[in-house]
Amino acid sequence: MSALALQRHSTLSHLDWLEAESIHILREVAGQCANPALLFSGGKDSLVLLRIAEKAFRPGRFPFPLLHIDTGHNYSEVIDFRDLRACQLNERLIVRSVEDSMRRGSVVLKSPGESRNKHQSVTLLEAIEEFGFDCCIGGARRDEEKARAKERIFSFRDEFGQWDPKNQRPELWDLYNARVHKGENIRAFPISNWTELDVWQYIERERLELPSIYFAHRRQVVRKGGLLQPVTDLTPACDDDLVEELSVRFRTVGDITCTAPVESAADTVARIIEETAATTITERGETRLDDQTSEASMEQRKKEGYF
Amino acid sequence: MSAIERLPEIDNGLLRFLTCGSVDDGKSTLIGRLLYDTKAILADTLHAMARTSERRGLETVDLSLLTDGLSAEREQGITIDVAYRYFSTGRRKYIIADAPGHEQYTRNMVTAASTANLAIILVDARKGVLTQTRRHSYLAHLLGIPHIVVAINKMDLVDYDQAAFERIRGDYLKFAATLGICDVCFIPLSALNGDMIVDRGDRLDWYQGPTLLDILEGAPSAHSERDERFRFPVQFVCRPQQAGDPRLHDYRGYMGRVESGEIAVGEEVLVLPSQRRTRIKAIEIHGRSLPRAIAEQSVTLLLEDEVDVCRGDMVVRAEESALVTRRIETMLCWFGETALDPQRKYLIRQTTRETKAALEAIDYRLDINSLQQLPAEHLGMNDIARVAFKLAQPLCVDPYAENRATGAFIVIDETSNNTVGAGMIL
Numbered sequence: 069m070s071a072l073a074l075q076r077h078s079t080l081s082h083l084d085w086l087e088a089e090s091i092h093i094l095r096e097v098a099g100q101c102a103n104p105a106l107l108f109s110g111g112k113d114s115l116v117l118l119r120i121a122e123k124a125f126r127p128g129r130f131p132f133p134l135l136h137i138d139t140g141h142n143y144s145e146v147i148d149f150r151d152l153r154a155c156q157l158n159e160r161l162i163v164r165s166v167e168d169s170m171r172r173g174s175v176v177l178k179s180p181g182e183s184r185n186k187h188q189s190v191t192l193l194e195a196i197e198e199f200g201f202d203c204c205i206g207g208a209r210r211d212e213e214k215a216r217a218k219e220r221i222f223s224f225r226d227e228f229g230q231w232d233p234k235n236q237r238p239e240l241w242d243l244y245n246a247r248v249h250k251g252e253n254i255r256a257f258p259i260s261n262w263t264e265l266d267v268w269q270y271i272e273r274e275r276l277e278l279p280s281i282y283f284a285h286r287r288q289v290v291r292k293g294g295l296l297q298p299v300t301d302l303t304p305a306c307d308d309d310l311v312e313e314l315s316v317r318f319r320t321v322g323d324i325t326c327t328a329p330v331e332s333a334a335d336t337v338a339r340i341i342e343e344t345a346a347t348t349i350t351e352r353g354e355t356r357l358d359d360q361t362s363e364a365s366m367e368q369r370k371k372e373g374y375f
Numbered sequence: 376m377s378a379i380e381r382l383p384e385i386d387n388g389l390l391r392f393l394t395c396g397s398v399d400d401g402k403s404t405l406i407g408r409l410l411y412d413t414k415a416i417l418a419d420t421l422h423a424m425a426r427t428s429e430r431r432g433l434e435t436v437d438l439s440l441l442t443d444g445l446s447a448e449r450e451q452g453i454t455i456d457v458a459y460r461y462f463s464t465g466r467r468k469y470i471i472a473d474a475p476g477h478e479q480y481t482r483n484m485v486t487a488a489s490t491a492n493l494a495i496i497l498v499d500a501r502k503g504v505l506t507q508t509r510r511h512s513y514l515a516h517l518l519g520i521p522h523i524v525v526a527i528n529k530m531d532l533v534d535y536d537q538a539a540f541e542r543i544r545g546d547y548l549k550f551a552a553t554l555g556i557c558d559v560c561f562i563p564l565s566a567l568n569g570d571m572i573v574d575r576g577d578r579l580d581w582y583q584g585p586t587l588l589d590i591l592e593g594a595p596s597a598h599s600e601r602d603e604r605f606r607f608p609v610q611f612v613c614r615p616q617q618a619g620d621p622r623l624h625d626y627r628g629y630m631g632r633v634e635s636g637e638i639a640v641g642e643e644v645l646v647l648p649s650q651r652r653t654r655i656k657a658i659e660i661h662g663r664s665l666p667r668a669i670a671e672q673s674v675t676l677l678l679e680d681e682v683d684v685c686r687g688d689m690v691v692r693a694e695e696s697a698l699v700t701r702r703i704e705t706m707l708c709w710f711g712e713t714a715l716d717p718q719r720k721y722l723i724r725q726t727t728r729e730t731k732a733a734l735e736a737i738d739y740r741l742d743i744n745s746l747q748q749l750p751a752e753h754l755g756m757n758d759i760a761r762v763a764f765k766l767a768q769p770l771c772v773d774p775y776a777e778n779r780a781t782g783a784f785i786v787i788d789e790t791s792n793n794t795v796g797a798g799m800i801l
Binding site for chain 2: 079080081082083084085086087088089091092095096098099122123124125126127128129131210211214217218233234236237238239240241242243245247248249252260261263265266
């Protein structure tokens with residue numbers, strides 16, 4: 069077949085292609101939406117998004133503010149890094165906190181120890197309403213989880229923030245439809261087609277700085293259900309727990325109560341890439357305590373308005 | 376789903392392909408096999424699959440579980456949507472669009488096909504070319520997928536018989552000729568046993584051609600096959616005078632992606648639809664100047680003259696203009712739950728441009744199973760028809776067969792804001 073025909077034209081490397089697609093998506097958000105926001109947590113995926121936003125919009129400023137929904141249970145290294153990066157970029161950062169929603173009474177925890185992670189949805193919807201955002205840009209990837217594998221790049225949410233997997237808008241070519249009525253919302257995912265390895269390779273190529281906890285460091289942990297649970301003020305060890313101090317790094321950073329580190333000696337991006345390329349556990353399977361609860365838990369959370 | 380990936384040694388870019396067929400054709404097993412044999416399934420995923428297989432009383436791991444879907448789907452025993460999956464071989468990164476094969480989900484197949492550069496069409500060796508095979512092939516062809524691979528699966532169930540393979544090949548070629556499909560190849564395989572997917576196996580010695588993975592590794596990327604005309608739809612205009620830097624006071628950057636072709640600094644260009652002529656002053660990305668930009672690259676163009684350019688305009692090379700028109704002849708796929716209403720106005724989005732549109736005529740509706748042209752007054756969900764639209768504003772178009780980016784459009788219902796149709800300009 070002509071499949072083996074000589075390539076006459078230059079083509080982009082896979083990272084260049086992914087970057088170009090993501091820039092295109094961000095510019096479509098800017099071109100189609102009146103009042104978007106970019107969700108920025110200080111985590112690696114959202115740091116990649118910020119670099120793509122620089123490539124998409126410099127020398128201009130970003131046509132959207134950065135928005136963080138803070139559970140109040142984040143690692144301080146990550147929060148400090150979030151503030152530093154927003155300041156370096158000279159972009160506006162809005163922080164809304166789950167603790168404020170708890171004070172207002174819109175978030176009620178079943179018990180004081182309950183993870184606040186899923187309650188971020190409530191605070192996010194409140195922020196969307198407060199600022200009138202018609203689109204939130206997020207760093208979710210389709211390779212993370214099977215509910216995400218079926219989600220559109222421009223994903224429509226109704227006024228309750230709900231995702232309806234059976235009733236998604238057809239999305240063809242690179243023709244995105246961001247039209248919404250007042251109160252409704254689009255979630256746009258510019259790095260949908262990236263994998264974890266793509267993200268790390270991009271971080272290396274672009275020499276992006278990351279919060280320190282992504283790299284190997286000594287930390288007290290307890291082994292629970294095949295995962296490492298960090299010993300913190302929020303997640304103290306029980307009396308019968310065996311506390312070990314290991315060299316670990318985080319593959320994802322999120323709420324302290326549901327993010328587990330992995331054992332690793334990788335202290336540079338290059339070593340993390342080596343490990344990622346050789347890993348035999350999926351990113352969420354290894355490090356997200358919230359996805360192990362049930363097979364369909366991400367699907368359920370998204371239907372309720374989660375990212 | 377996440378996968379083990381090997382680091383690219385030779386970066387042969389990225390290939391997007393589509394798999395079509397029903398559950399019965401062994402499509403899930405084929406995808407599972409492709410990921411398994413390229414070492415792309417991770418330990419925890421494999422472990423979960425093994426547990427489920429055991430619970431269902433199976434002796435070996437059921438690879439089709441890898442593509443098991445959402446709980447909403449399992450409840451109904453159907454696949455409701457296109458799923459995207461990723462793997463990489465060290466030479467190339469792949470994006471699989473996995474389209475369900477059910478009759479009522481033509482819309483999913485069209486969606487998956489719109490971004491694919493190669494289609495794998497599964498045929499059950501026992502059943503041969505079916506109505507469904509014709510439908511999938513027609514849609515792949517309609518959506519302009521340049522390479523079609525007919526995977527004749529379940530060869531193990533016909534004793535790896537060459538005659539069965541040749542018979543199906545002959546039947547398919549006869550029908551493909553009537554559609555004008557010319558780039559098609561055939562592979563006999565057994566997804567269950569893994570023959571001819573990544574490894575050749577030892578039961579198909581009579582077949583000398585490439586394995587499925589060989590074909591994927593060698594297939595050309597979307598824009599490497601033919602000379603294409605430069606097309607640059609403007610997405611966003613950057614005017615950063617408020618940035619406070621006096622050097623940026625007169626900066627006007629036209630941001631977008633090169634949809635096809637390439638352009639270099641100094642070349643003469645036209646801005647459509649105004650037909651204003653100017654030259655490329657600079658090509659930039661994030662403060663870096665480039666001598667040229669190639670297909671699929673997202674860049675910022677600066678022009679020599681102060682011409683009025685806004686989102687929706689298109690920059691083309693002066694001697695290679697696109698057609699600027701207020702009327703389009705199209706093949707339209709209707710997705711809306713409510714029928715296409717000839718009395719109503721719809722919104723058409725093509726490249727970065729939007730215009731109101733009114734239906735002028737339905738020439739015919741195509742019966743997707745018999746491929747017969749039938750008269751029609753209305754179009755219902757999943758209908759495909761040849762229709763003409765009148766446009767309130769001009770669009771800058773090429774025929775879809777020549778350029779997928781400038782020949783494609785979607786139809787939006789302004790009341791619901793839903794995407795209700797997709798079309799290809801003739």
